[in-house]
Amino acid sequence: MDVLDALERRIAAALQLNPRASWRTVAQALDENERTIARHGTDLLASGRIAAVGIRSRSASLLVRARCAPGSAPVTAEALATRADSSFSYMVTGSTDVVAEILTTRDRLAHLVSIELATTPGIAHAETLPVLKYFRTIRSWRIGALTRHEVESLLGSRPVRDEGSLADLALSAQDQDIADCLVANARMSYEEIARRAGVSETTARRRVDWILRNDGVQLRLLVEPAAVGLPLEALVWLRIAPGKIDGIGESLRRDSRVRYAAALAGSSQIVVDVTLPTGEELYRFVTESEWASGVDSFDITMVVRARKRGGRLNAPSVT
Template sequence: MDVLDELERRITAALQLNPRASWRTVAQVLNENERTIARRGSELLAGGRIAAVGIRSRAASLLVRTQCAPGSTPVTTEALAARADTSFAYMVTGSTDVVAEIVTSRDRLAHLVSIELATTPGIAHAETLPILKYFRTIRSWRIGALTRDEADQLIGSRPPQADGTLTEPNLSAQDQDIVDCLISNARMSYEEISRRAGVSETTARRRVEWLLRSDSVHLRLLVEPAAVGLPVEALVWLRIAPDKIDRIGESLRRDERVRYAAALAGSSQIVVDVTLATSSELYEFVTQSEWASGVDSFDLTMVMRARKRGGRLNDTALA
């Protein structure tokens, strides 16, 4: 995979903080020529090396850990990734073959678990682990290419979107159309949103701002960790006494190496997605982090292929 150069990383880092930032704003913050930023940023987006997407808020999420019939892991990965309600789908090492996150509504959980997953091609066994709380999602993951002052300029006075909420707002049909626009392209112009949603540009701007403030849709900038020098990715499944879950979860939330951490109902109490530069750093993460002494035991699965991230199919991951 091509690794982003320094300017590409800085553009990516800027859009992580503010996916809808104009090229003019990014150029001013990075102290670069606006035409250069617009050209290089547009090339990153058009080439699929980065993607700005939205994720719809839902009241229920669960992780699915599947064991597949011999030779069927790619089929199962494709089937889970193709679901519209799947946030991510990974092929992994160990006793589990595929891990996916499904974001849905509470009234669909029973049918999802008993029928849909049971009839998914290739699955021999599936463990479902409802998510109780997010400590960190990829909205909070940063590649660290900006100074504190640059980051503050991009965030400005916008209130940060919370990571831990599991809600499903009651939206009008018009707002649903606008959310659909942001899901397909978080950087879609207000002019295009107004055309697709059948509203004025002023209304489109006002409703987008409300949808973001109310956490009805979450925006994020997707980039493959390997493209920013972090080719080692692992899922760490922690088993923890109940009275330690919050403390360890908060420690993980503060750890810049963590892409994602969530409290679960099931055989593991917390799952962590971590991306690092080397296997030695992964060893250090699981043995020397401040939370390590509070964990009863853990499993470690390496991510071999990410077929889907942030609701977006990742074609290059299976190349």
């Protein structure tokens, strides 16, 4: 895993805040030479060490915890990763072999659970846990490489997004074409979006703004945690009394170590994806955090391979 240097981390951190920011905007915010920023940023994107992508918002989201037949975990992780509607697919330790998230619509849940997952290669048993609320998704995760002033320069007056809703925004055929462009490449130029969607550049600008403002597509900058000095990733499954869920969820939302946190319907009430430098830091996370005393019990599964993140397939060798 190639580790990003200091400038590369700052560029990645800037694009986390605003994936469509121009190189000029990034350079001005970071007080760097525009050509230097453009050269390094273009190389990061072209090499795949970072990726700016979008994910369509959906009205239903489901976590799948799969136990696999012996030796079948890579096959199952691959099958779930290559689904167009999955956002991530991880091989993990413990009694569960693979964890994946599927973004869908409510009218497809029955077929998804009873037929599609049941016939997924390698799965011996699957637990499905519908997401009730997001406290944080990876579009809000920050690698912490910028000063407060730099953050404010990049965010400007843009509102802070609420991670808590699940929605399926109705799009026209034209808007769907534009949304597909943003999903494939969040930094695609308005000129290219206009060409692909068969509209004027002015229309493309207006519709992109509308789609993003209404959360039809959620943009995010993807970077492997290990590339920014966080090689240990774990999913922490919390069991909590109902009255404590919201308070603990809000505490997790404020914790910079958390990449993803969601309230679930199932055997665990909250799942947390956390990335840290060492196992000692993970120990402190689950024992010393302000929310720890409110949890009845928890399980930890370590992520050993991320085949898909944020809707993008990683190379099979990426861990």
